[in-house]
Amino acid sequence: MSSHDVTIAGYLVAVAGIVLLQVLATRTRLPVPSLGDLLTRAMRSRTGRVGMLVAWAWIGLHFFGR
Amino acid sequence: MRVSRAVPGPEDQHAQNRDAGGSATGCAEAVADPGRPAGRALAALAGLRAPVVWVLLAIAFFTAISGKPVDGVLMLIVAAGLAWDAGRRALRHPDAGSAAGVRGTDRPRARGRRRLLAVGALLAGGAVCAGVMGSFSRYSWPVTAGIVGLGTVVVLIGWHGPLRDRPDGGRLPVPGTLAWLVVLVAGCLWELAALLQQPSLTTDSYSHPTISTLTDPLLATSPGRSLVLLAWLALGWYLVER
Numbered sequence: 001m002s003s004h005d006v007t008i009a010g011y012l013v014a015v016a017g018i019v020l021l022q023v024l025a026t027r028t029r030l031p032v033p034s035l036g037d038l039l040t041r042a043m044r045s046r047t048g049r050v051g052m053l054v055a056w057a058w059i060g061l062h063f064f065g066r
Numbered sequence: 067m068r069v070s071r072a073v074p075g076p077e078d079q080h081a082q083n084r085d086a087g088g089s090a091t092g093c094a095e096a097v098a099d100p101g102r103p104a105g106r107a108l109a110a111l112a113g114l115r116a117p118v119v120w121v122l123l124a125i126a127f128f129t130a131i132s133g134k135p136v137d138g139v140l141m142l143i144v145a146a147g148l149a150w151d152a153g154r155r156a157l158r159h160p161d162a163g164s165a166a167g168v169r170g171t172d173r174p175r176a177r178g179r180r181r182l183l184a185v186g187a188l189l190a191g192g193a194v195c196a197g198v199m200g201s202f203s204r205y206s207w208p209v210t211a212g213i214v215g216l217g218t219v220v221v222l223i224g225w226h227g228p229l230r231d232r233p234d235g236g237r238l239p240v241p242g243t244l245a246w247l248v249v250l251v252a253g254c255l256w257e258l259a260a261l262l263q264q265p266s267l268t269t270d271s272y273s274h275p276t277i278s279t280l281t282d283p284l285l286a287t288s289p290g291r292s293l294v295l296l297a298w299l300a301l302g303w304y305l306v307e308r
Contacts, residue, residue: 002273003273003274004272004274007256007260007274008275008280011256011280014249014252017249017252017253018250018253021245021246021249024242031239031242032239032245033239033243033246035246036308037238038243043308045116046151046152046155046225047118047119047151048116049224049225049228049308050144050221051119051121052305052308053220053305054122054141054144054148054221055122055125056217056298056301056302056305057213057214057216057217057218057220057302058125058129058137058141059298059301060298060302061137061210061213061214061217062129062137063294063298064209064210064213064285064291064295065209065213066205066209
């Protein structure tokens with residue numbers, strides 16, 4: 001297994017973890033909040049709200065902007 | 067069911083204060099005048115207790131050293147502004163940690179109709195916008211202007227609070243929240259490790275590809291760019307609605 005494969009496998013594990021937690025949150029009674037609940041909680045204050053939106057804008061700028 | 071920011075009770079206010087400025091700030095009395103230089107410095111320091119400020123500072127740092135100093139400076143300005151704003155509000159009004167109130171108290175039926183129209187218009191507008199912007203090459207001025215314009219509008223909309231009432235949901239369960247933090251932080255650290263293992267911060271590596279490198283083939287085509295831009299716009303709208 002090359003370094004390239006290991007790196008990609010790491011990303012896939014992270015994505016699988018996100019999917020797993022979301023499934024656990026929405027399909028079971030385990031004490032796991034959904035990603036939406038997490039974002040809502042993080043964005044309850046103005047600082048959190050604006051911070052998240054600025055991070056979103058940065059993603060667009062990073063991938064497409066000059 | 068409690069509704070966020072409708073009429074916050076003492077418990078809600080304390081929870082919101084923790085968001086804005088940390089646990090200690092939330093219960094602090096007005097001890098400094100944010101209008102004076104010393105008060106401004108104290109306000110900025112108090113605002114540094116907000117985790118999101120540190121996230122933005124980290125983004126600013128890594129953006130700057132990755133060959134986009136202007137983006138980094140912009141993020142730095144936003145992070146500093148947010149820290150100052152959060153600290154100022156926490157020092158001046160200990161109970162004002164939350165965002166502005168929810169807008170709109172119309173009847174549910176009229177609101178639902180308007181919302182349906184707005185969603186339809188946004189979907190159509192978003193598709194057209196993504197299609198047009200995706201037709202330009204990456205890092206071109208038209209796309210940059212579009213992204214900056216949209217980002218500014220969305221941040222300004224979000225500044226005034228959520229667009230509609232949402233269930234508060236109460237406290238999040240600690241074990242599940244920690245599990246989310248572990249996964250998300252691990253993902254970010256993995257990306258950071260790949261970035262640091264490149265030959266240089268501005269040179270891609272096949273052995274240690276970052277997410278940006280992996281998405282290059284998709285973003286090399288016009289339909290791919292439009293698709294990703296549409297997803298980006300949808301994510302922005304989703305966040306504004308939170």
